[in-house]
Amino acid sequence: MKKQLVLGLVLVLLIAIAAGTYFFICQYQDKQQEESMKEATALQLCSFDSSDVTKMDLHTPDQDYTVEIDADTGKWTVTSGEDLYLNTYYLSVLCSYGSSLTASEDLGTADSATLKSYELSDPITITYYTDSETIKIAIGKQTATSEYFYMMKEGSDHVYLVDADTAGYLYVTETQLRYRYIVQDSTSDFCQLSLQRGDEVIYNFEKNDNTWEMTVPYQIPISLDTSKLSTLMITIQELEIDDFGENGITEDDYAAYGLDSPAYTFSFEQDDGSQVTLLFEQYDPLVSSYINCFNVNTGEILIFDSSYLSFLQAETDDYLVSTLYKPEIESVTSMTIQYSGSFNDTTLDFETEFEIDYENAIYSCDGTDFSDSEDAVSVFQSFFQKAANLSYEQIQNETEDPGYVEDDVALRLTYTLTDDTTHTVELIPYEENNYWAYIDGVFSHVLVRQKTLSNNGMLLECYTTLMEELASAET
Numbered sequence: 033m034k035k036q037l038v039l040g041l042v043l044v045l046l047i048a049i050a051a052g053t054y055f056f057i058c059q060y061q062d063k064q065q066e067e068s069m070k071e072a073t074a075l076q077l078c079s080f081d082s083s084d085v086t087k088m089d090l091h092t093p094d095q096d097y098t099v100e101i102d103a104d105t106g107k108w109t110v111t112s113g114e115d116l117y118l119n120t121y122y123l124s125v126l127c128s129y130g131s132s133l134t135a136s137e138d139l140g141t142a143d144s145a146t147l148k149s150y151e152l153s154d155p156i157t158i159t160y161y162t163d164s165e166t167i168k169i170a171i172g173k174q175t176a177t178s179e180y181f182y183m184m185k186e187g188s189d190h191v192y193l194v195d196a197d198t199a200g201y202l203y204v205t206e207t208q209l210r211y212r213y214i215v216q217d218s219t220s221d222f223c224q225l226s227l228q229r230g231d232e233v234i235y236n237f238e239k240n241d242n243t244w245e246m247t248v249p250y251q252i253p254i255s256l257d258t259s260k261l262s263t264l265m266i267t268i269q270e271l272e273i274d275d276f277g278e279n280g281i282t283e284d285d286y287a288a289y290g291l292d293s294p295a296y297t298f299s300f301e302q303d304d305g306s307q308v309t310l311l312f313e314q315y316d317p318l319v320s321s322y323i324n325c326f327n328v329n330t331g332e333i334l335i336f337d338s339s340y341l342s343f344l345q346a347e348t349d350d351y352l353v354s355t356l357y358k359p360e361i362e363s364v365t366s367m368t369i370q371y372s373g374s375f376n377d378t379t380l381d382f383e384t385e386f387e388i389d390y391e392n393a394i395y396s397c398d399g400t401d402f403s404d405s406e407d408a409v410s411v412f413q414s415f416f417q418k419a420a421n422l423s424y425e426q427i428q429n430e431t432e433d434p435g436y437v438e439d440d441v442a443l444r445l446t447y448t449l450t451d452d453t454t455h456t457v458e459l460i461p462y463e464e465n466n467y468w469a470y471i472d473g474v475f476s477h478v479l480v481r482q483k484t485l486s487n488n489g490m491l492l493e494c495y496t497t498l499m500e501e502l503a504s505a506e507t
Contacts, residue, residue: 075134075135075136075137075138076132076134076135077133077134077135077169077194078130078132078160078167078169078185079131079132080131080160080162081131081162082128082130082131083127084162084163084164085131085160085162086161086162087099087100087160087161088100088127088160089158089159089161090159090204090209091157092204092205093154094206095113095114096112097110097112097113097114097209098111098113116206116209116211117210117211117216118209119208119210119212120211122208122209123209126158126201126204127160129198130158130167130169130202133183133194133198133202134194135192135193135194136180136192136193136194137180137192137193138190138191138192139190139191139192139193140191141189141190142191146191147191150172150182150191151173152170152172152184152191155170155171155172156171156202156204157170158202167186168185168186169184169185169202170183170185171183171199171202172191175193178196179195179196180194180195180196180199181193181194181196181202183199207275207276212272212273213269213270213271213272214308215268215269215271215302215308216306217304218269220302220303220306221302221303222265222301222302222303223238223302223303224236224237224238224300224301225268226248226297226299226300227296227297227344227346228297228298229295229296229344230293230295233249234249234346234347234348235249235346235348235351236248237256237261237351244256244258246348246351249348250348250477252429252475252476253471253472254352254353254356254424254427255352255355256351256352256353257351257352257353260351261351264346271336271340272340273334273335273336274322274336274337275334275335277289277324277332277333280331281326281331281332281333282331286311286326289313289324289333290313290314291312291326294326295312295313295314295315296310296311296344297311297312298310298343298344307329308327309327309328310325310326310334311325312324312325312344313325315338317338317341317342317345321337321338322337323335323337349427354423354424355420355424356469356471356480357422357445357455357457358420358421359420359447359455361390361413361416361420362391363449363450363451364390364416364449364450365389365449365450366385366387366447367385367386367388367419367445367447367448368384368385368445368446369382369383369386369419369443369446369495370382370383370441370444371444371492371495372441373443373461375485375486375492375493376486380492384398384495385397385398387399395409395412397412397502400502402502402505405501405505407501408498408501408502411494411501414494415491415494415498418489418491418494419445419491422445422457422480422491423480423484424478424479424484425481425484426478427477427478427479428477428478429477431477433475434460434462434468436470437460440460440461441459441460442460443457443458443459443467443485444456444457444458456470456471456473457470458470458471458473462479465483466479466480466482467479467480468480
């Protein structure tokens with residue numbers, strides 16, 4: 033019994049020791065956690081909702097700005113300081129990075145000499161205004177290792193180290209503040225685009241009733257390549273300014289920037305009325321890295337990375353389709369081909385009409401249905417593509433219209449579309465083995481070679497192959 037009593041007392045003692053140890057550890061951990069939280073709180077320089085910021089004061093050694101959210105538009109505007117196009121994305125970044133700004137280390141207080149060495153005697157400052165509070169932070173220089181920036185907060189005389197990945201965004205410069213894109217409002221569509229190289233106008237495009245047309249140097253019925261035009265507009269929307277040069281430039285200053293005889297003049301207009309004209313200096317796209325540009329509308333020099341400017345090297349024909357008229361088969365209800373000329377040293381003279389119901393896979397030739405013959409339908413579709421892709425050799429814009437004479441037409445393609453409109457492509461012989469093309473009765477200034485019709489695999493060969501297939505399908 034005595035032995036059991038001793039064992040019980042030992043067990044109670046062990047339990048008491050364990051409980052005491054556990055209590056001590058919990059107390060220690062709570063204290064450590066409390067100290068960590070205090071330390072973290074001490075390093076938390078800012079804590080606010082970035083979307084609550086309605087105004088910011090921005091001070092640099094060179095400029096002072098006040099920017100505010102316009103109550104009507106919800107956009108940032110400059111309300112004090114030199115007027116400039118704002119980089120609204122960057123202003124959002126300032127709010128986002130400032131809202132939860134946390135230091136890595138508290139360096140304590142510093143004397144005036146030390147503050148000057150940290151560039152905190154006249155630092156860059158950002159003052160955030162919300163409905164409930166005002167927070168001002170100061171950003172000094174980077175540390176020698178470039179890992180941190182020296183920073184302070186209004187209401188404290190302590191200097192903090194803040195990670196450069198965060199503080200670097202808060203180091204405000206005028207270049208960062210400025211909108212870095214040529215197009216100010218990307219939601220407004222373009223309605224005019226123009227490029228001039230020296231004295232030569234490469235193109236002038238204008239949008240009329242949502243249809244783009246080339247007005248210079250060609251006014252011809254060849255369609256614009258909408259995919260190329262779309263790529264050009266995206267390029268202009270994304271054209272980013274690498275750096276900003278001098279303001280208030282006049283014509284007397286042009287020569288200093290190589291702009292007295294600009295190598296390129298590019299301009300555009302948008303539906304909202306915005307107009308921009310840019311003059312570029314001469315440069316070698318294979319050698320030059322950065323190019324001076326003068327913005328006529330703002331009177332300032334802009335500097336671009338030459339790799340962004342490949343659109344300046346474009347030629348007029350780059351934006352024209354290579355075909356005379358290219359309908360899609362699903363939009364055509366009938367097609368007539370007439371030809372009078374030679375093919376493979378024989379004379380051809382024919383007129384053939386095809387009826388097309390692409391949706392229901394119904395086809396006929398001169399009233400005879402051939403929809404049940406898969407081979408005939410396949411050969412017809414190949415023939416149709418050759419007709420729709422009939423191409424020209426070159427544009428001769430200076431040539432005068434020789435005059436349309438219906439009896440001289442060697443080839444006529446007539447398409448009736450599902451919207452009941454009719455379109456024609458007609459070729460009239462010009463010299464040996466050449467034709468002038470008329471599109472919907474309008475002289476196109478384009479020259480078509482006989483080889484486009486007669487070479488292996490081209491239109492006339494596909495036509496004769498189709499006729500043979502249709503004859504075989506009837507027997």
